Amino acid sequence: EAGVAQSPRYKIIEKRQSVAFWCNPISGHATLYWYQQILGQGPKLLIQFQNNGVVDDSQLPKDRFSAERLKGVDSTLKIQPAKLEDSAVYLCASSLSFNKDAYEQYFGPGTRLTVT
């Protein structure tokens, strides 16, 4: 089966510019996650969707970050305007989340963002 797809793989922008990342989860996976991974650290959850609804966005900096999953499949994460500290790898993951009390997440290859 096809894995989680993300694009672009790399992006370099100047501070105050905007950027968007795209994610296509594994077919049939109802839950989609966006993580931020700063160099040398573990992934930090930014937002979690269940179908096209937001389950948790408590760690999303909403003054500059936004995300949507309009049809319950693909998702986009946007940063506007970007700051230097947004330089990180942005990972998308998906999981099956029904009739299970524990689950594994499947990750895409990530988008490496450099803000100069």
Next chain:
Amino acid sequence: SQQGEEDPQALSIQEGENATMNCSYKTSINNLQWYRQNSGRGLVHLILIRSNEREKHSGRLRVTLDTSKKSSSLLITASRAADTASYFCATGAGSYQLTFGKGTKLSVIP
């Protein structure tokens, strides 16, 4: 905030040796998972252990969980150069969310 703390931060061993890395966490969980991340790539799920389990095996991997001490360990036996990667523990406490630690960087020298 990050729930799990892996120890050691970095580990270097010879091929064929066993590698052990530990994870401690702070709050109650219903499952703990280990993931591997090769350089420049996404994370890959290795193994999941539920809070009512004490030990689990998968191939060359052995995971233990001690909920009274809020700790877990991952043992990789007969390591290979291809095991070189960062290993993360992730705790699950509901709502299908995981909280990741900072990871252990494992280097296996051929």
